[in-house]
Amino acid sequence: MNAVSPINTPWLSQLSTSSKFLIAGPCSAETKTQVLDIAHQLKAMEVKVMRAGIWKPRTRPGNFEGVGAIGLDWLQQAKKETGLKTAIEVANKTHVELALKADIDIFWVGARSAVSPFIVQEIADALRGTNKIVFVKNPVNPDLALWIGAIERFKQANINYLGAIHRGFSSYEKSLYRNNPEWQVAIDLKAAIPSLPLLVDPSHIAGKRNLLFDITQTAMNLNYDGMMIETHPTPTKAWSDADQQITPKQLSSLLKQLKYRVTDKDEKNFQADLSYFRDKIDVLDQQIINSLGKRMKVAEEAGQLKGKNNVSVLQPERWKNVLNNLIKQGKAIDLSEEFVSKLVKAIHQESVTRQSQIIQSDETNSN
Numbered sequence: 001m002n003a004v005s006p007i008n009t010p011w012l013s014q015l016s017t018s019s020k021f022l023i024a025g026p027c028s029a030e031t032k033t034q035v036l037d038i039a040h041q042l043k044a045m046e047v048k049v050m051r052a053g054i055w056k057p058r059t060r061p062g063n064f065e066g067v068g069a070i071g072l073d074w075l076q077q078a079k080k081e082t083g084l085k086t087a088i089e090v091a092n093k094t095h096v097e098l099a100l101k102a103d104i105d106i107f108w109v110g111a112r113s114a115v116s117p118f119i120v121q122e123i124a125d126a127l128r129g130t131n132k133i134v135f136v137k138n139p140v141n142p143d144l145a146l147w148i149g150a151i152e153r154f155k156q157a158n159i160n161y162l163g164a165i166h167r168g169f170s171s172y173e174k175s176l177y178r179n180n181p182e183w184q185v186a187i188d189l190k191a192a193i194p195s196l197p198l199l200v201d202p203s204h205i206a207g208k209r210n211l212l213f214d215i216t217q218t219a220m221n222l223n224y225d226g227m228m229i230e231t232h233p234t235p236t237k238a239w240s241d242a243d244q245q246i247t248p249k250q251l252s253s254l255l256k257q258l259k260y261r262v263t264d265k266d267e268k269n270f271q272a273d274l275s276y277f278r279d280k281i282d283v284l285d286q287q288i289i290n291s292l293g294k295r296m297k298v299a300e301e302a303g304q305l306k307g308k309n310n311v312s313v314l315q316p317e318r319w320k321n322v323l324n325n326l327i328k329q330g331k332a333i334d335l336s337e338e339f340v341s342k343l344v345k346a347i348h349q350e351s352v353t354r355q356s357q358i359i360q361s362d363e364t365n366s367n
Contacts, residue, residue: 141169164186169182
């Protein structure tokens, strides 16, 4: 996949808190008092950008969907009193027009909107010609091309101050997280567009406040440019997503604990040691690929046998036992159930596909 043209990033350092870009604030603007309260608390922490959900796309009807345009007035007053930059999610042309009138500084496109090129294009056209900062959250599904395509639409609309937000991906499978991180997708995005600022949204990945630090630290280890963390004066009383929000005091503690990594180091001893470990990893990776190639050859031979004997490709009990046994084996060597499950299922899917193709091909040739 070709990288899109470079994106301007000087604004990032200008709005950064400490060494990283930070957006903090409540999931939803609830009352004027709440918005002003959190704004002043964040200002005292030297936070420079405040978020607040005005329109909240919810999965099912009947849930709180935001206070609407009146919340823009509250953000205007918060900005006037504190000098904080303001950031909100927009999902259509009307949202953009109202937010521009309210002098909102930063816009982001949510995961549900990012899946639709039509919605993204409508928002990009509404922002065309402005100097606003725009972040694009990853689509709800792990589709890198869709994520890049959304970013490209804003670039083509002459929006120069662009960034991406990694908020994790929905899954029907049980997981530790509200939205699975799928870190590799974000890593691939950064590889495709190296100059693109990338933030982590640990609140939506975690869904639980006790996981926020570990997720944020992982992102810092991967050299993300910053974070968006939901912060509320009284999280347990929040009107939406109460379990994943933290207080300003908790945010301050989290930020102090974070360790920021350098991307490179010049010391000869460090580079030599790192090269040693990288070489070992490269050898092991090659062995894994070679083993997988051999495994698929065996799977193909098994597929030929199944075809000759008119036996179905999928053997449910056999598959169930294989998966459970490998998960147990993985746990014994400190591999998480989630990792082993994903890996084994991917291998199994490839085997099923190959066997199905072999059986189909043999039947076609015999006819």
